[in-house]
Amino acid sequence: MKIVKVSNLIQPNGTTDYKGLDLEKIVPGSQLYPDDNTAYFFYTGNVVEHVDVTVITEEEYNAKKKEIKSKAPLSYDERLELIQKAIDDLVLGGM
Template sequence: MYLKIINLVNTYGQCDYKSLDMLKIVTGSAFYSADNTSCVLEYNDEFSPHDEVIEISNEEYESYRPKIKNTISLDERVSEVEKILNDMLLGGI
C-alpha cells in the first residue's frame, strides 16, 4: 500500500512517522518534500489509523514522486548525518 505522511517533522525537528513501523517501509520508496513537511512511501502492512497518515493510490504515489524526486532519500540523509557527526566528534577522521 502507498501512504502519505503530513506534518512529518515534530517540534524537536525529528521525523515522526506516526504509528508506522519503520521496518515495514519498503526500502528506497520514501520520498520527502523539499521542506520536510510530508513524504510518500510504500508500506508492507496494515497501519493504525492516524489523522496525519493517509492511504493513497499507486497513481497518487507516482504523481507525487516527480514533484519531490530530487530530494535526498532517507539512506542519503543518514549518510550525510553520519559524515557531519564524524566531523564534529572525530575531527573528520
C-alpha cells in the first residue's frame, strides 16, 4: 500500500481528475482534502506515472492531516464548553 498525493484535483470545469487512478483502490476513510486543490490518500493499486501524482511518506501524510485538523472549526460541544467557561468567568469571576 502506498500513500498518494494528487495535485490539481479539481479541474477548471469543476470536475475531479484523479489522473487515471482507480477510485476503487483508494482506502476508504484515508482521504484528506486540504484547501489547496490536492487530495491525499492510501492507495492499494499501482500508482500511475503522472506529473500531478506523487507517492509520499507516512510522515508527510500525518503532517498534512495534523495541519488540516488544526484548521478545522470547533465542534458543537467544544464551542459550548468555551461559551460556558466564558459565562462562568463573567458571572463567577473565573471560579
